[in-house]
Amino acid sequence: MTFILDTREVAPSDREEAIREVIWGSVVRVEIDHHRDPERIAAWGRIGDVAGVNICTIRSNATTIRRTPALVNDDLEPSVFVSLQRSGTSAVIQGDRQAILHAGDLAVYDTEQPYVLLNDGGIDLHYFRIRQRDLGLSPDAVAAVTAVRLGAGDPVAELAAGHLRRLAEAQGRLTVRQAQLLAPPTLDLLRAALTSVLGDDRASAQPWGAVLEARIFEFVRENLTDHGLTPARIAHAHGISLRRLYAVMAGAGVNLAPWIRDQRLAHARRLLIAPSADRLTIEAVARRSGFVSAAHFSRVFKTAYGLSPRDWRNDKLPGHRTPAAGRMTPPAR
Structure with missing residues (x-):
C-alpha cells in the first residue's frame, strides 16, 4: 500500500503535526525542523513498502532531521537507511563522520545510533529503510559504511543508485509478485555496493542464502496457523522457485x-x-x-x-x- 502526503491539503496550523504523524507512523521517529511560519511549511511524499523495503520519497523545505539518543531507544527493529539524493545537496552525519551528497549519491546510516540529516536547501531524496537482518550486514560492516558517500566514480554504487531510483519510481505500480521478485536482487546489489566500498568481505558476513533461509523460517513461523501454508506459497512469497526453496532448506538440513x-x-x-x-x-x-x-x-x-x-x-x-x-x-x- 502506498500513502501520499501533501501539505497543500492540510491547514497551515496542522502541517507540522501532520508531517510528524505520517513520518513517525510509517517511516521512523525523528525530530524535524520546519519553517517558522506555518504558512510556508511544505512537504510532498510518497511512502510505502516493496517486499519488506520501506520507501519514502520526500520533497520538503524542512532543513534538519535528527534521530536523537532518546528516539534511538524506540521499538523499531534494527535497520539501516539508504538515502539517495535526487537534486541539490545534503549532509548525513553519524558518529564522527559526515557525508556530503550531490544528485545521484547514496549514503547509509544506522537507526540504532543517533544521526543528523542537514538539508539547507530543503529535502529532495528517496529514503530506503531495510531491516539489518534482511540486508545481512555484520555490525562491523554497518559501522564502517555509515555516513560514507557512495557516488560518481564507483560503478557498483552507480548501479545500485540507478536501481534504487527506478524502484522508488515504480512504487505503487508493482504487483505483489513483482515486488517479491525484486527483493533478492535489490539486497544483493546494495550489499555489493557496500562490500565494494569496504574493500574486503566484511559486509558479506551473512551471505544472501543465509538471509533468505532466515526469512523463510520466520515466514513459516508467522503463518503456521494458515491452512494454506504450502511450499508453493512459501516460494511465491519470497520470489523464488520451488526448486530453489527446497535447495535452501536442504542446505539448512531441513526437510520442509x-x-x-x-x-x-x-x-x-x-x-x-x-x-x-x-x-x-x-x-x-x-x-x-x-x-x-x-x-x-x-x-x-x-x-x-x-x-x-x-x-x-x-x-x-x-x-x-x-x-x-x-x-x-x-x-x-
Missing part, C-alpha cells in the same frame, strides 16, 4: 514438510497447556495450529507423541477435563 508439521505440533502442545486451555476444544487447538481438521490433528499428534491430544493434556494437567466440541467458551476479546 516435516519441519512445518513439527512446528505446528509444538504450537499445539503450547496451546493444550496454556492458562486458557480449559476454554479450548481439541478442534479449536487443531484449527489454531494450522491443521485442517481435529481428526487429522489427533492422528498426527498421536503418531508423534504416543497419546491423543486429549490424553496428553490430561496427563500434563491432572484434574483437567477437556471441553467437548461445540461447548467451547469463546476466548475473551
Whole structure:
C-alpha cells in the first residue's frame, strides 16, 4: 500500500503535526525542523513498502532531521537507511563522520545510533529503510559504511543508485509478485555496493542464502496457523522457485514438510497447556495450529507423541477435563 502526503491539503496550523504523524507512523521517529511560519511549511511524499523495503520519497523545505539518543531507544527493529539524493545537496552525519551528497549519491546510516540529516536547501531524496537482518550486514560492516558517500566514480554504487531510483519510481505500480521478485536482487546489489566500498568481505558476513533461509523460517513461523501454508506459497512469497526453496532448506538440513508439521505440533502442545486451555476444544487447538481438521490433528499428534491430544493434556494437567466440541467458551476479546 502506498500513502501520499501533501501539505497543500492540510491547514497551515496542522502541517507540522501532520508531517510528524505520517513520518513517525510509517517511516521512523525523528525530530524535524520546519519553517517558522506555518504558512510556508511544505512537504510532498510518497511512502510505502516493496517486499519488506520501506520507501519514502520526500520533497520538503524542512532543513534538519535528527534521530536523537532518546528516539534511538524506540521499538523499531534494527535497520539501516539508504538515502539517495535526487537534486541539490545534503549532509548525513553519524558518529564522527559526515557525508556530503550531490544528485545521484547514496549514503547509509544506522537507526540504532543517533544521526543528523542537514538539508539547507530543503529535502529532495528517496529514503530506503531495510531491516539489518534482511540486508545481512555484520555490525562491523554497518559501522564502517555509515555516513560514507557512495557516488560518481564507483560503478557498483552507480548501479545500485540507478536501481534504487527506478524502484522508488515504480512504487505503487508493482504487483505483489513483482515486488517479491525484486527483493533478492535489490539486497544483493546494495550489499555489493557496500562490500565494494569496504574493500574486503566484511559486509558479506551473512551471505544472501543465509538471509533468505532466515526469512523463510520466520515466514513459516508467522503463518503456521494458515491452512494454506504450502511450499508453493512459501516460494511465491519470497520470489523464488520451488526448486530453489527446497535447495535452501536442504542446505539448512531441513526437510520442509516435516519441519512445518513439527512446528505446528509444538504450537499445539503450547496451546493444550496454556492458562486458557480449559476454554479450548481439541478442534479449536487443531484449527489454531494450522491443521485442517481435529481428526487429522489427533492422528498426527498421536503418531508423534504416543497419546491423543486429549490424553496428553490430561496427563500434563491432572484434574483437567477437556471441553467437548461445540461447548467451547469463546476466548475473551
